[in-house]
Amino acid sequence: MSAVPIEVISVATRRDRQRFFNFPWELYRGDPNWVPPLRLNQLELLNYRRHPFYLTAEIQTFYAQRGGKVVGRIAAIVDHAHNKFYDERRGKFGFFDSIDDVDVAGALFDAASDWLRTRGQTAMRGPENPSQNYEWGLLIDGFEQPPTFMMTYNPPYYARLLEQCGFTKAQDMFSFWGHVEMLGSIDEKLKFVTRESTRRFNVNVRPLDRKRFTDEVKSFMHIYNNALPGQWGFVPVSAEEINHIASGLKFLIVPDLMTFAEVDGKPIGAVFGLLDYNPIIKKIDGRLFPFGFLRLLWGRNRLKRIRLVSTNVIPEYQRWGIGLVLLQRLIGDVLRWGITEAEFSWVLESNHLSRKSLENGGAKLTHTFRIYDKTI
Numbered sequence: 001m002s003a004v005p006i007e008v009i010s011v012a013t014r015r016d017r018q019r020f021f022n023f024p025w026e027l028y029r030g031d032p033n034w035v036p037p038l039r040l041n042q043l044e045l046l047n048y049r050r051h052p053f054y055l056t057a058e059i060q061t062f063y064a065q066r067g068g069k070v071v072g073r074i075a076a077i078v079d080h081a082h083n084k085f086y087d088e089r090r091g092k093f094g095f096f097d098s099i100d101d102v103d104v105a106g107a108l109f110d111a112a113s114d115w116l117r118t119r120g121q122t123a124m125r126g127p128e129n130p131s132q133n134y135e136w137g138l139l140i141d142g143f144e145q146p147p148t149f150m151m152t153y154n155p156p157y158y159a160r161l162l163e164q165c166g167f168t169k170a171q172d173m174f175s176f177w178g179h180v181e182m183l184g185s186i187d188e189k190l191k192f193v194t195r196e197s198t199r200r201f202n203v204n205v206r207p208l209d210r211k212r213f214t215d216e217v218k219s220f221m222h223i224y225n226n227a228l229p230g231q232w233g234f235v236p237v238s239a240e241e242i243n244h245i246a247s248g249l250k251f252l253i254v255p256d257l258m259t260f261a262e263v264d265g266k267p268i269g270a271v272f273g274l275l276d277y278n279p280i281i282k283k284i285d286g287r288l289f290p291f292g293f294l295r296l297l298w299g300r301n302r303l304k305r306i307r308l309v310s311t312n313v314i315p316e317y318q319r320w321g322i323g324l325v326l327l328q329r330l331i332g333d334v335l336r337w338g339i340t341e342a343e344f345s346w347v348l349e350s351n352h353l354s355r356k357s358l359e360n361g362g363a364k365l366t367h368t369f370r371i372y373d374k375t376i
Contacts (some may be wrong), residue, residue, distance in 0.1 A: 004067045006104055008111040011061040017048055020063045023070045024097050033146045034153055035278045036286035041248065045130055046075065046095065052240035053130060056081045058119065061095065062111045064104050072098035072105065076112035077130050078119050082235045091116030091376070093126035094136075097154070098161060105161040113376040124374050125170060127152070132233045133241070137173050137346065137369030138162065145366075148276045148307040148343045151175070152369065159370065167372035171232055174355065175345035176363035180306075180334050194328055197321035204262045205329040208255040217246035219260065219267045227269075227312035232350050233371070251297060252277065256333035257306060259326045261313070269313035271326040273334070276305040276343070305341040306334060319353075 011020050021042070028034035044051040047059050057079045064072040077092040093112050098105045109124075116124060129135040135152050140159045147153040197203065208216045221242040228234045237245070257273035280299045284292035313322045334342070344363060347354050359365075 006064050006066050006071070006107045008062050008064050008107050010111070010115075011063065016063070017046075017061075019065075019070050020061050020073050021046070021048070023063065023073050026070070027097055027099065031155075033143065035146055035282045038281060038288060039286045040288055042286075045134060047130075052238065052244050053134075055240055056238065057130065059130060060112075060115050062108060062115075064098070064108050066104070071101065072096075072108050074108040074112050075130065076115045077128065078116065078121060079128075079131055079235070081238070082131070085235050088123070089121050090123045090125055091119070091121035092128045092130070093124055094129040096127050096158070098158070100155070100157045100161070102161055102164045106165050109165050109374075113374075117376055122376060124376050126372060128371075132235060133237050137371055140172075140368050140370045142175070142367030146278060146282075147367075148175075148305065148345065149274055149278050149281075150309075151307070151345060151367075162372050165374075167374045170371045170373040172349040173346040173369040173371070174349070174365055175343055175367035175369075176347060176358045177366045178342050178344070178358075178361070178363040180331070180339050180342055194321055194324045197325055201263050201317070201320070201322075203268075203322065203325055205325060206260055206262070207329075207333065208253065208258040208260070210255050213250055213253075214243070214246045216258075216260075217249070218242055220258070220270045220272060221245070223267060223270050223312050223314055224310065226314045227318070232348055251293075254300075254337070256337070257330065259329045261317075261322050261326050263317070268317045269311075269322045269326055271311040271323070271330055272309045273306045273330065273342075274309055275300050275303045276307055277303070279303065301338075304339055305343065306337075306339045307343045307345060309345070323357075 009016060011017055025036065043049045046061060047054045057077060059075055059077045061075045062073065063070050073095060074093055075095040077094055079092055083089055096108070098108065113124060127136060127138055129152070135150060137152055138158055139152055139154050143156055221237055225236045252274065254275060257275070259271045260267050261269035277296060277300065280296050284295055288296070311323045311326060344358055346369065347358065
């Protein structure tokens, strides 16, 4: 604790934005597991550059300073799409970083709460950067290794700060690790399920067609939006966001690591794998230009870990083993790429089917993330 007063600044100027944006590089200096964000992407997610998420959302960023030195930051977010979908008035917080000082954290949460209340919000949930369709969750277990691509990371003391500030658990999420050989070691019972499912529905599986990239991403997002309405926290991705995601991921997606399942030519399921670009992103310090982008593309053939982001099947084909059919097609291409490790993330605590399937397959739980709620 310090006798020097804490001042919370509502970000308004270019200098404010720079101070807010640069704080993590100061806070995590010397932490071998922290990976900087891709800077251009982070600017967009903060609405410091245009992003279609903010066609239906509002954000205000704040930073705390003590004696002129930045000691913390936070974003307050009103996601109108979330509130319309769930018929509630729940604000969000995200992009939270702080020194280990509950007074600093409390001042930041007070500022975010005040801003949200002026916009009619009665509760606050987070962290979401800026929503559950991008990065979310506070790491509460599994600090021993760096995060995979587009996963969050933070110091162990963050959970204590949030709980001291009155936040309580809303939901946990998990990451599971496995060696790729485990993907191929499906027992005979599960192999029967995949064969029977393929036969019953005459399922065709194929990789992403790069010549039709934008349409393929739209097909994936259509499956995503239709497969997950019953999942905790789900909010559909807008058409504008889908186009933006397609543009941003065009050169990062490896077609062979994305698989579609089709019935009568109609996509009914998809599995989406992303190379873990974080080792390269760390080397380029999150800078894509002037040469970071080229290093990202040239270096990806040496990457040995994949993150399986999502396996989704539309409702009428769920529980018929289509997910296993999708993964089975992926195995050969994963092995040909030389991938040795796979992370399955996120898996919601309430998603008992996915958790049980991974645990039965021998996957190891490595990280736990938590979403917090607070009445304001």
